[in-house]
Amino acid sequence: MARIFLVFALAASFFGPNSCSPNAVDEVSLPADVAAVSTPFIAAIKRGDTKRVEQRMATSFVDDSRAQFTDMSAILKTAPPLVPALYVPKQKAFGSDDNEVSVTYAAHDGKKWISAEIRMYRANQGLYEIEYWDVKAADEPPAL
Numbered sequence: 001m002a003r004i005f006l007v008f009a010l011a012a013s014f015f016g017p018n019s020c021s022p023n024a025v026d027e028v029s030l031p032a033d034v035a036a037v038s039t040p041f042i043a044a045i046k047r048g049d050t051k052r053v054e055q056r057m058a059t060s061f062v063d064d065s066r067a068q069f070t071d072m073s074a075i076l077k078t079a080p081p082l083v084p085a086l087y088v089p090k091q092k093a094f095g096s097d098d099n100e101v102s103v104t105y106a107a108h109d110g111k112k113w114i115s116a117e118i119r120m121y122r123a124n125q126g127l128y129e130i131e132y133w134d135v136k137a138a139d140e141p142p143a144l
Contacts (some may be wrong), residue, residue, distance in 0.1 A: 001072040027083040046076040072135035079114040115142035
């Protein structure tokens with residue numbers, strides 16, 4: 001009986017803290033072409049670099065982005081590093097379409113959940129453009 005308890009205790013100490021932590025974010029891997037746009041985009045927002053942010057944005061969203069940039073950048077400046085937590089290609093009638101994708105980055109700072117959602121589009125398998133982005137700080141984890 002003692003051996004079973006020891007095995008259980010050892011397993012719980014190894015798997016328990018990591019698998020049950022409410023602050024853990026499971027990182028997903030992104031396709032290289034998606035990561036090449038979204039990861040530097042998040043970094044540019046965090047640095048407050050509007051020029052770099054606007055380089056990858058669809059021209060139709062630049063004005064809206066400027067209106068929210070200062071507030072969103074301030075959230076990311078104090079946040080821990082965000083990791084990609086959700087990657088979703090747009091669903092079509094006959095499968096997924098990797099020309100329209102959404103990526104959600106997330107992190108927990110010990111008090112709040114910080115998330116950044118990015119929606120991207122590319123025409124004819126070209127380079128992705130950001131068509132929407134948003135950063136949030138909340139008490140609850142983002143819907144992943």
